Amino acid sequence: MRYQAQAGTIVCMSRDMARLVAHLDMDAFYASVELLRRPELRGQPVVIGGAWPDRHARRLGDYAGRGVVTTATYEARALGVHSGMGLMKAAALAPHALLLPVDFDEYRRLSRSFKQATLRIAPHMEDRGIDEIYLDLTQIDSVHDTVGHDRWGGVRALVQEIKNSVFAATGLRCSVGVAANKLLAKIASDLDKPDGLTLLMPEDLPLRYWPLAVGRIHGVGPKSSARLEQMGYRTVGDLAAASLATLCERFGESQGQWLHDAAHGRDDRPVVTSSEPVSFSRETTFERDLHPRQDRLLLTAALQRLAERLWADLQRRGYSGRTVGIKLRFDDFRTVTRDTTQDEVVQQLDDVLHGARECLKRVNLSRRIRLLGVRVAGLQRTDVDVPSTVAAQGRPGRSQRRAPGAAPTRTAGPAPTEQPTAQYTLPLFND
DNA sequence: ATCGTGTTCCCGTGCGGC
């Protein structure tokens, strides 16, 4: 037996018993949610992205502005439009496609629904964002059933039950992959989209895993893909054929070992059912690139607004943090970040603004600014009184001490409404 | 004018304490 502690959860893994892990991925999630409300658009190329006041559909070709495609229906994908593509480029490819603005509140609502529906059947669930989850099915008895001559009949029946339940709760389809670990389950869920149910077992790897491009491995993005390909590793099989020693030589101990394991379908990571946030941030891309001096007032106002929203997020979720950071993206797409850590967590909005201003002083502002962001990390909970033994973990001594009568500790329940704050008149954007 | 928003993880560097 091996025990792994992770994010406060003790996960127990038996070395001998093979695990059964599922990855569930909602099909074209945002687009599918929109089609629930606009069934007359079914069958048409539809793209979700951007935002505008009236939420009416537009012709993609009529769009002018910044933004990316968050999701495209399969009809739009057939025209070459994909997630992450700039909207202007998508408009050139598919001018007649329909464009709808994003509505995160609605997506979050449906996200909760499909997760709840799943949870009733498979309670060991790891949340991986708005539209995907991992499930550890190992402990569910029925997966071990043999149905007729089908060794995996129990798994199929269970997963089909989950898919049906998700559809009943939301009207949405999903694709599910099942394998011995998260790495392969993720690969499997992608093998037969949409509405797929795919088992990927060890004996399937040579035929179904090794032919795939290295970029299909979760964790190998565009940069690593290009590098691997340039070194002659185009497919997962190319990597699997290389020795551990060779990969370590070429990519370092840590990454080499990881690539070797991944190529052979080995992955120990447990399905983690609870976790704590690490940071909160808010950022915005401007309609036009702003000049650090000429547009100083606009930038100052934007920073104020971002900090207010971030502070509201923190209060609503019951966190504060010791680290305040900023992020800037310039007109040449270069990105810089700065952060600073205090002995104590920020107590009020002005502390966030003060930290952000300190960070800004350390940035060379000689280009126009495209994006501005604010971040708080080094989090501690504020809504419950944390026992001192736990609170002392971060930095012993002063961090938990609060002078009597100092800024009131936030209490559980709805966050107090934000007081209007004095506008900063000091120059935040100096040159 | 193609490239958003929010989050996490990893690594290198620099520095102080021991």
Next chain:
DNA sequence: GGCCGCCGCACGGGAACA
């Protein structure tokens, strides 16, 4: 005192992902 190695921490950047 200088130097070394080790460690942990802060910081900045990069990469990846939903």
